Amino acid sequence: MSNAVMEPGTLVQEPEAHNPVEPFLRMERIPHIWCPGCGIGTTVNCFARALMNAGLNTDKVAVVSGIGCSGRVAGYVNLDSFHTTHGRAIPFATGLKLANPELTVVVYSGDGDLASIGGNHLIHAARRNLDIKVICVNNLVYAMTGGQTAATTPVSSTTATSPYGTFEPTLNLPQLLEAAGATYIARWTTYHVKQLEKAMTEALKHKGFSFVEVLSPCPTLFQRRNHLGDGLATMKFYKEHSQTKHGASTADTGLTKEGDIVVGKFVVKEREEYIEGMTRHFTEHLGRPFEFKVRTC
Amino acid sequence: MHADPGAVLTGVHFLNGDQACCEGALAAGARFAAGYPITPSTEIVERFASRAPEVGGVFIQMEDELAASITLQGAVWAGARAFTVTSGPGFSLMMEHLGYAVMTETPCVFVNVMRGGPSTGLPTLPAQGDVMQARWGSHGDYEIIAVCPNSPQECFDLTVRAFNLSERYRVPVMVLMDECVGHMTEKVVIPPAEQIEVQPRRLTAKKPGDYLPYEPEEDLVPALAHAGEGYRYHITGVTHDEAGRLGVNAAAQDKLVRRLCEKVRRASEDLASYELEGPDDADVAVVSYGITSRVAERAVRLAREQGLRVAKLRLLTIWPFADSAIRDLAARVKTIVVPELNLGQLVREVERAAAGQARVIPVSHAGGTVHRPEDILSAILEGVQ
Ligand SMILES: Cc1ncc(C[n+]2csc(CCOP(=O)(O)OP(=O)(O)O)c2C)c(N)n1
Ligand code: SF4
Ligand SMILES: [Mg+2]
Numbered sequence: 264m265s266n267a268v269m270e271p272g273t274l275v276q277e278p279e280a281h282n283p284v285e286p287f288l289r290m291e292r293i294p295h296i297w298c299p300g301c302g303i304g305t306t307v308n309c310f311a312r313a314l315m316n317a318g319l320n321t322d323k324v325a326v327v328s329g330i331g332c333s334g335r336v337a338g339y340v341n342l343d344s345f346h347t348t349h350g351r352a353i354p355f356a357t358g359l360k361l362a363n364p365e366l367t368v369v370v371y372s373g374d375g376d377l378a379s380i381g382g383n384h385l386i387h388a389a390r391r392n393l394d395i396k397v398i399c400v401n402n403l404v405y406a407m408t409g410g411q412t413a414a415t416t417p418v419s420s421t422t423a424t425s426p427y428g429t430f431e432p433t434l435n436l437p438q439l440l441e442a443a444g445a446t447y448i449a450r451w452t453t454y455h456v457k458q459l460e461k462a463m464t465e466a467l468k469h470k471g472f473s474f475v476e477v478l479s480p481c482p483t484l485f486q487r488r489n490h491l492g493d494g495l496a497t498m499k500f501y502k503e504h505s506q507t508k509h510g511a512s513t514a515d516t517g518l519t520k521e522g523d524i525v526v527g528k529f530v531v532k533e534r535e536e537y538i539e540g541m542t543r544h545f546t547e548h549l550g551r552p553f554e555f556k557v558r559t560c
Numbered sequence: 561m562h563a564d565p566g567a568v569l570t571g572v573h574f575l576n577g578d579q580a581c582c583e584g585a586l587a588a589g590a591r592f593a594a595g596y597p598i599t600p601s602t603e604i605v606e607r608f609a610s611r612a613p614e615v616g617g618v619f620i621q622m623e624d625e626l627a628a629s630i631t632l633q634g635a636v637w638a639g640a641r642a643f644t645v646t647s648g649p650g651f652s653l654m655m656e657h658l659g660y661a662v663m664t665e666t667p668c669v670f671v672n673v674m675r676g677g678p679s680t681g682l683p684t685l686p687a688q689g690d691v692m693q694a695r696w697g698s699h700g701d702y703e704i705i706a707v708c709p710n711s712p713q714e715c716f717d718l719t720v721r722a723f724n725l726s727e728r729y730r731v732p733v734m735v736l737m738d739e740c741v742g743h744m745t746e747k748v749v750i751p752p753a754e755q756i757e758v759q760p761r762r763l764t765a766k767k768p769g770d771y772l773p774y775e776p777e778e779d780l781v782p783a784l785a786h787a788g789e790g791y792r793y794h795i796t797g798v799t800h801d802e803a804g805r806l807g808v809n810a811a812a813q814d815k816l817v818r819r820l821c822e823k824v825r826r827a828s829e830d831l832a833s834y835e836l837e838g839p840d841d842a843d844v845a846v847v848s849y850g851i852t853s854r855v856a857e858r859a860v861r862l863a864r865e866q867g868l869r870v871a872k873l874r875l876l877t878i879w880p881f882a883d884s885a886i887r888d889l890a891a892r893v894k895t896i897v898v899p900e901l902n903l904g905q906l907v908r909e910v911e912r913a914a915a916g917q918a919r920v921i922p923v924s925h926a927g928g929t930v931h932r933p934e935d936i937l938s939a940i941l942e943g944v945q
Contacts, residue, residue, distance in 0.1 A: 356634060358631040359634035363639060366787060558640055559564070560761035
């Protein structure tokens with residue numbers, strides 16, 4: 264460009280900037296539905312980077328979501344993706360993985376979807392130690408339906424269905440998952456993008472049931488209603504109130520409305536994975552190698 | 561395509577209906593079953609669990625029927641032929657996922673061994689009270705296929721047919737058995753594998769990039785691609801367009817739901833399956849299905865012994881309903897008698913199809929056992945007058 268002074272109002276042609284995560288997104292479906300200040304998009308950015316880091320053949324990666332704002336992630340990732348029913352992403356993923364163990368199967372959904380309506384499946388998939396990777400976007404509410412109380416909503420929060428504040432005790436997800444038998448458990452917030460990317464990368468590589476909880480703002484329906492500010496204010500809150508404690512006892516990872524948030528990698532364990540166990544078991548039973556021949560079509 | 565001989569138990573057997581259903585599924589190529597125990601259906605998956613390892617198959621007992629009814633669908637999208645098995649309360653829990661299979665056009669089979677309801681009802685005793693639930697149990701508008709065997713032999717044959725139809729039309733297909741048929745033991749002849757026709761999956765010939773997951777072929781059925789093959793498609797239970805993009809609006813809904821219904825409706829001739837027997841000049845016809853058809857058989861024999869002209873029509877496919885068969889029957893008999901182990905479900909369809917051309921007499925029964933042949937006979941006698 265010459266040094267000539269431009270007339271005010273002249274459009275400057277900027278060079279087209281490409282984000283390295285674009286190949287992992289269905290760019291033609293963007294703009295997405297998420298609100299300004301929502302944290303879900305940030306988690307997707309971290310996930311795309313984790314896919315790059317993990318060096319997987321992405322033809323063999325499938326994402327399964329349930330229903331909710333977080334459940335819309337499946338629609339935006341440029342992978343085989345399944346948008347299932349509310350709460351049932353994990354059992355769908357179980358079938359997908361068992362029929363084709365070569366696939367890397369990621370379940371990406373919300374706290375309500377995975378831990379309330381789908382809580383039973385979460386427990387049993389962790390118990391089985393089936394090699395699926397669960398990314399739980401925890402925005403502390405049922406956002407898509409208008410911000411109702413969830414099992415994860417901190418006590419004394421105002422929600423659409425708790426106009427006088429919540430009084431039910433809050434579910435501590437890492438503790439539940441550890442008790443159920445998950446072999447990788449981490450929690451970060453959308454402020455911790457680097458750590459989150461790393462945790463997602465580790466989960467993608469971990470052999471066994473992995474659970475990554477991401478605290479994520481829902482300014483539209485949670486923070487605003489609770490006078491906790493906008494998306495940016497929530498990021499500040501995450502920054503100031505997070506305490507990184509790798510290996511923390513999951514008994515101490517409970518969440519309160521305005522208290523500290525324990526983040527980190529809480530559990531990494533070795534335990535026989537479900538498909539490995541099944542193969543070993545049936546090989547012993549048959550007296551010859553058990554071969555998966557599930558894919559008959 | 562023919563069945564894989566490695567999994568077909570060719571020969572003459574003495575099996576109950578549940579066991580025969582399992583053998584039918586194996587013969588049809590099913591190597592994946594997800595279930596949750598419930599009487600009187602459990603023997604199907606118990607047998608599958610014992611047969612699966614030797615044929616490289618997988619049975620997983622899920623934590624509930626909500627899970628089982630979608631686990632099988634995950635397996636289908638990875639390339640399996642899959643089914644689930646349940647009864648009464650479990651069938652109610654599966655309804656959302658029956659709809660998911662309709663909407664996502666997932667070929668799969670749901671077996672329901674009917675027992676008495678509502679609620680826990682009669683866990684170990686027969687009924688036919690789920691025939692309308694099979695048709696309308698999931699929310700929204702849809703068309704569905706359901707077959708209804710009346711013997712262990714047919715449990716084998718119709719389970720194979722159920723898998724084939726599900727692949728042909730990409731719809732969930734139901735096998736509606738009942739406690740009596742499931743638990744009755746009879747001779748079952750399993751043919752050689754090369755005599756068992758297996759419908760191949762409608763896999764796309766298109767390359768990734770050219771493929772749209774919901775682009776219909778000429779018969780309105782789209783071709784499928786499995787996960788992990790580079791297609792990078794989006795499958796959703798939300799109203800969608802041919803590319804799988806969400807379309808939450810009236811126009812997208814109209815286009816999609818009409819196609820989903822029409823692909824089954826226009827195939828109704830291929831789908832209809834019934835047995836018609838009796839004199840052309842019959843005065844009365846008995847229309848029945850499942851175990852009730854075997855009691856009706858005796859009632860018809862007793863009526864004929866009294867010199868009455870009675871025809872019988874047995875439905876092997878109950879959904880889509882055999883409208884034209886009933887219409888033709890109604891045009892030539894005075895009365896149609898409809899015994900069923902419920903308080904009047906399929907009889908409404910018979911009345912609708914008969915459209916006033918013949919009198920329709922229901923013979924209802926709340927379930928728990930089968931009809932007394934005499935009760936069906938009295939309805940026949942009433943119908944002659
Ligand atoms: C069976 C069923 N019940 C209820 C709903 C309505 N529903 C849709 S999304 C949702 C809550 C989602 O919450 P969460 O998983 O936390 O996702 P978020 O929107 O907060 O990201 C509910 C209750 C549904 N779709 N299906
Ligand atoms: S409602 Fe909340 S969770 Fe949903 S998109 Fe908006 S900010 Fe995100
Ligand atoms: Mg939520």
